[in-house]
Amino acid sequence: MKFMRALLTNSPLVNILFGVVLVLGTLSYFQMPREQDPEINFNFVSINTVLPGATAADVEELVTGPLEDALRNVQDIRFISSSSRDNVSNIMVRFRELSEREFDKRVTDLRREIQSKTNDELPADVEDPYIIEITTSNGFPTASVVLLGQADDERLRRQAKLVKEEIERLKGVNRVQAFGFNEPELQVEIDPVKLAANGISAAEVADQLRESFRDVSAGKIDVDNEAWLVRVEGKTTDPEQLATFLLSPRAEPNGKISLDRVATVRRGREEAQQAVSFRGRPAIFMSVTKVGFTNTLELVDRINAYVSAKNEALAANGMELVLSDDQTVQTRSA
DSSP states (O other), X not given: OHHHHHHHHSOHHHHHHHHHHXXXXXXXXXXSOOOSSOOOEEEEEEEEEEOTTOOHHHHIIIIIHHHHHHHTTSSSEEEEEEEEETTEXXXXXXXXXXXXXXXXXXXXXXXXXXXXXXXXXXXXXXXXXXXXXXXXXXXXXXXXXXXXXXXXXXXXXXXXXXXXXXXXXXXXXXXXXXXOOOOEEEXXXXXXXXXXXXXOXXXXXXXXXXXXXXXXXXXXXXXXXEEEEEEEOOOOOXXXXXXXXXXXXXXXXXXXEEGGGTEEEEEEEOOOSOOOEETTEEEEEEEEEEOTTOOHHHXXXXXXXXXXXXXXXXXXXXXXXXXXXXXXXXXXXX
């Protein structure tokens, strides 16, 4: 009664303003994103760089070291940690406590320094560094998707790559990380007795293969007044072609022997880094992280819709796509 009496005694303008505030507040409440965890920036930046065919020592000398030197020009860095392994350099940068505006400026400076160093000093066959800010959005998966197959074969891997690319194109998806690919590769099994008989060491074989089968920049050519970068890819998928590769024993610089005289070349798969199975079937696991400030509920709804539509096509091939981990369950029930 007091509320109604107040409405009757207030001026019409006050009542109108009250009604507008009430309506806008109600609409804002229902449109407000619902999140289980707040958006937090940890002031960490990860820099991942791939140099195909390089040893851990080469990666440290040719990639990690120069990139760390470039970071000396970036201000407000608290500490830098790095690791180098075969083919891959990883650098983790922690900035001091900064305002959002200052942090964005420092990240821009970091990207500029890294790109400049990459263009000027890093090997021509290095891939562009992948730079990412670590936040609650991209540091922790929003959802996990599993692709199940009848067998752990190339069909499953090809379909998983397609699924990964399609999910990455969904609005609000930052990155999809896949586990369990076990890519096909050519394996060279060296016979030590034949090595000794031909006067060549295993290290020489590895060095000569690595030197020959790597991507090489061949400069630029002008075509119709446009500059094109020429790049020669050093790779083969044919074991018979690799078997005919000519080696040069150090003891006989002018002598040549084919690889198949000292080794057996066959198709195989890379050593498994993760063993993935789901419901007793071969599988490939994919974790999905989101772009910052994306509505998590809407993103998972889009992933669910994609999974449902994709399964209609996968069923004919004996495959199934499953949303195995949904981080919005608790949020929806709150």
